[in-house]
Amino acid sequence: MMTLGQQFITIGMCVLGTMLTRFLPFLVFSDKKPTPKYIQYLGRALPPAIFAMLVVYCLKDVNVAYGGHGLPELIAISTVVVLHLWKRKMLLSIAVGTALYMLLVQTVF
Amino acid sequence: MRGNKVAALKAAFPHTIPIFAGFWFLGITYGVYMNVSGFSFWYPLIMSITIFGGSLEFLAVSMLLSPFAPLETFLVSLMIQARHLFYGIAMLDKYAGTGLKKLYLIFGMCDESFSINYSAEVPENIDRGWFMFFVTLLNHIYWVSGAALGGLLGSLIEFNTEGLSFVMTAMFVVILLEQLLKERRHYTAAIGLVVSAACLVGFGADSFLLPAMGGILLLLTAFRGPIEKAGDV
Structure with a gap:
């Protein structure tokens, strides 16, 4: 069992690793000098x-x-796609897809 | 100015409703998991505030129960969270000029906040910076309150919410679809899909993200000419 100090450091390492990945691009490419063309391209293509x-x-x-066998996922995602192409209402597509998926995994599969 | 913020909050809230459902479900699950692993609710509370990244927080539970290994913990965190590097590169322009809020926007840039802030069409009369700030803050609040609640109630909670986490899948499907509808050609989405799926099959569920990111970067670089020519990006 870790001591409280060791737990603190362990959680701190998780925070440090996370924040490094979130902040690094903003630290490397500042507002002040123009971002390289390649990075700008990646920003749009990624x-x-x-x-x-x-x-x-x-x-x-x-x-x-x-x-x-992945069927509930396939059925629910297909429903989300068709419904969204039809109505273009984000919350509706998500709600119906999720409800259908829950129904499928709880009762059918 | 105050009216500005209220309007931005009102515009932001509907975009975060699916996240509320997903984050309460996942957050409570995470809190319960910490509780039954022997940690008081302070742990999920503090970890959800400071890390604010679901997959790493779940993994941190087993790291806290293992022998002390700070360097390994740090490296695992970097690997799991490496996808944020991509989010940052994509958000360089959008987060520019948001003042001090930018620090919090970057701090709270989880998968869901990034996805909404990148893809949402912010109405013209709404302050973009505050809109993104409130999307991030609301998501943060959902996650922290869910984790703390799960940590407090522990295994007392009985729920038949099997399948509710699909709300996140459905949201990312819709966001991807909206993105596809905006473009004429779909080269980069196709690259993302094929490379990720191939890496999932080849490397397995626990270690496919890094090779997938590498592969995506490689192909986007190799096909930069045709992709830029196609005019999508």
């Missing part, structure tokens, strides 16, 4: 790739070999 990566990240623990 977000769609990041959002795709985050969707995959959310689904990382889905196991296609067990349980629902």
